[in-house]
Amino acid sequence: xxxxxxxxxxxxxxxxxxxxDFSCPVCKEKVxxxxxxxxxxxxxxxxxxxxxxxxxxxxxxxxLLGKQQLYFFTQYNETLVENYLPKIKQRPDLLWKSLAxxxxxxxxxxxxxxxxxxxxxxxxxxxxxxxxxxxxKRFGQPSTNKFYYYFxxxxxxxFFWLTAKNKLEIRYNCRYVYGKLKYQMIEVSSLHELMQFLxxxxxxxxxxxxxxxxxxxxxxxxxxLFYQNKRTIDWQNHxxxxxxxxNGAPIECHFSNTCxxxxxxxxxxxxxxxxxxxxxxIECKQLLEIVNDIxxxxxxxxxxxxxxxxxxxxxxxxxSILSKKGYIRIIGDRIQIIKSLNxxxxxxxxxxxxxxCEGAFVDRI
Numbered sequence: 295x296x297x298x299x300x301x302x303x304x305x306x307x308x309x310x311x312x313x314x315d316f317s318c319p320v321c322k323e324k325v326x327x328x329x330x331x332x333x334x335x336x337x338x339x340x341x342x343x344x345x346x347x348x349x350x351x352x353x354x355x356x357x358l359l360g361k362q363q364l365y366f367f368t369q370y371n372e373t374l375v376e377n378y379l380p381k382i383k384q385r386p387d388l389l390w391k392s393l394a395x396x397x398x399x400x401x402x403x404x405x406x407x408x409x410x411x412x413x414x415x416x417x418x419x420x421x422x423x424x425x426x427x428x429x430x431k432r433f434g435q436p437s438t439n440k441f442y443y444y445f446x447x448x449x450x451x452x453f454f455w456l457t458a459k460n461k462l463e464i465r466y467n468c469r470y471v472y473g474k475l476k477y478q479m480i481e482v483s484s485l486h487e488l489m490q491f492l493x494x495x496x497x498x499x500x501x502x503x504x505x506x507x508x509x510x511x512x513x514x515x516x517x518x519l520f521y522q523n524k525r526t527i528d529w530q531n532h533x534x535x536x537x538x539x540x541n542g543a544p545i546e547c548h549f550s551n552t553c554x555x556x557x558x559x560x561x562x563x564x565x566x567x568x569x570x571x572x573x574x575x576i577e578c579k580q581l582l583e584i585v586n587d588i589x590x591x592x593x594x595x596x597x598x599x600x601x602x603x604x605x606x607x608x609x610x611x612x613x614s615i616l617s618k619k620g621y622i623r624i625i626g627d628r629i630q631i632i633k634s635l636n637x638x639x640x641x642x643x644x645x646x647x648x649x650x651c652e653g654a655f656v657d658r659i
Contacts, residue, residue, distance in 0.1 A: 296362055297375040300316055323340070356427060364395060367462065382416055384414070398426065408596045442598060461481040464488070473562065509561055514540055539638070543637065546635060547566050554597070567588055572631065579627065582609050
């Protein structure tokens with residue numbers, strides 16, 4: 295802990311003196327001030343304590359330092375540090391008005407994260423999850439993806455605290471372009487700067503069409519097949535059942551090459567599986583469920599309200615393209631096939647065709 299009681303008043307470990315007597319804000323037991331050359335100043339419980347906060351002790355230097363820096367980041371007006379909320383038995387790192395600020399450095403399961411967020415909601419408290427250096431190194435991996443936020447003006451967004459710079463790094467407009475994770479980034483020095491940025495983020499970049507990136511994406515799938523990637527082999531087998539090659543997917547798969555992080559780097563495969571599963575008179579909902587099951591699409595984003603809506607919107611967009619181009623007609627909740635899509639025999643036939651009409655194809659996508 296970085297805060298404790300001294301004579302019924304909260305005091306920070308930075309300002310405390312070792313000769314004083316301190317008590318825990320939660321259990322009121324005596325705690326020990328620790329100031330040394332290695333760890334940032336902090337308070338620690340004595341052995342054999344039963345305090346509920348003990349599970350959070352043994353914090354890293356990064357977490358201790360980050361909490362102190364974030365306290366000043368909020369400009370500490372109306373900010374409570376490690377304030378225990380007895381009704382939900384949670385203690386946010388910082389509580390600013392009705393905003394809980396959590397500096398997450400250690401691993402946390404998706405279930406535990408959902409419980410923490412749900413607890414704050416019960417108290418009508420919003421939560422801002424700021425990630426440490428280990429998560430920053432794993433940006434784009436499943437263990438980190440659960441911390442995505444979504445803002446109308448920013449798109450998918452994630453927050454990281456930089457202890458070396460004493461700044462908040464915001465990675466926003468996160469999306470996959472031809473299977474590669476892209477984003478914009480800015481650093482802010484105060485909560486006020488963060489609020490201003492969320493209101494007015496400035497220009498949001500769009501992505502240029504480039505068939506060379508498409509070739510790279512197709513080669514990646516081909517390489518995964520060559521090296522017997524289990525997941526890709528499974529997708530290929532599903533295509534084989536309908537007489538198709540996954541790398542020979544129709545041109546219509548490439549009319550949209552930018553996707554949200556929900557789909558990951560294999561967004562192209564998700565579209566291919568949709569076209570592969572198209573059969574006459576299939577229900578729209580049934581086709582999506584079949585494809586998501588094959589693709590193993592996971593939608594666990596506890597900081598985003600109804601993430602499924604992004605999946606449905608993208609799916610509707612694909613069906614709309616196919617309808618406008620005269621391949622399908624949607625009657626009620628069923629898809630009627632009007633004309634067949636053109637699948638290539640294999641990867642090489644498709645690459646050759648794309649190379650021959652590169653200029654015209656870029657215009658089409």
